Amino acid sequence: TEETLVTDITISPTTITISVGDSEIVNAYVCPTDATNQAVWWSSDDTNIVTIKTLTGRKMAQAVGSTMIRAHACDNSGVSANCLVTVEPPIMVDRVDVCPESLTLTVGDTAELFAEAFPENAKDRSICWISDDSSIADVDCATGCVTAKSDGTTYIYAYAQDGSGVHGYCEVTVNVVDEEDNNNTNIAVDSILIFLYVKTKNTWQKHLKQ
Numbered sequence: 001t002e003e004t005l006v007t008d009i010t011i012s013p014t015t016i017t018i019s020v021g022d023s024e025i026v027n028a029y030v031c032p033t034d035a036t037n038q039a040v041w042w043s044s045d046d047t048n049i050v051t052i053k054t055l056t057g058r059k060m061a062q063a064v065g066s067t068m069i070r071a072h073a074c075d076n077s078g079v080s081a082n083c084l085v086t087v088e089p090p091i092m093v094d095r096v097d098v099c100p101e102s103l104t105l106t107v108g109d110t111a112e113l114f115a116e117a118f119p120e121n122a123k124d125r126s127i128c129w130i131s132d133d134s135s136i137a138d139v140d141c142a143t144g145c146v147t148a149k150s151d152g153t154t155y156i157y158a159y160a161q162d163g164s165g166v167h168g169y170c171e172v173t174v175n176v177v178d179e180e181d182n183n184n185t186n187i188a189v190d191s192i193l194i195f196l197y198v199k200t201k202n203t204w205q206k207h208l209k210q
Contacts, residue, residue: 003036006073009081016083018061019090019123026057026083028071039074050085061087090123093160096168104173105137105148113144113170115158124162131156137172148174 008031018024030038042052044059046067052059059069066086073079095118103111117125129139131146133154138147146156152174159167 004032004034005075005077006030006035006079007032009040009071009073009079011071011081011083014083017086017088019088020061020064021090023058023060026059026069028057028081030073037075040071041074042069042071044069049087063087064089091121092164093117093122093125093162093166096158096160096166098158098168098170100170102171107148107150107174107176109148111146113146113156115144115168117160122162126161127158128161129156129158136174146172150174151176
């Protein structure tokens, strides 16, 4: 039988804008639909900017710039089509908000901090927590859970993980429980309990006499 050659290839879309590190699949459609060999192979004019898998059409943005990627018919028609790919820098975090901004704890206490990275369309908004002095207050890198260790003041930082270096922080003050205050509190509580006991007993005895 006579071979039906490809007469046209359409790439959709014909222009693409992506960020460094992004990976996408490009689709190509051949005409006529009854072509004997409808397969295509892919190439990039500048693999320093965009690399592309020859058979699947999956492209990977490598560096800022623009280049053409091309779909070639696998038959002997010589038909090809191209798509302009523009690679932009990734959107970086420019602000990290931490809540609360300050915290006072007693040794042994725990508390959870919260952080959010902006803008919302930043490529990587993940956060890592770091304590400036873990001997005073330690923090879980992933959860932001703070544990008060010893008397003093330190800072807990929330760092954006996109390489921007942007961070927010919370000032943490840790106090030691004063034993004298504890004893005074215990004495005061005991006094109140004794007073209530005596008052209740006297009232009870008064009712008995009646």
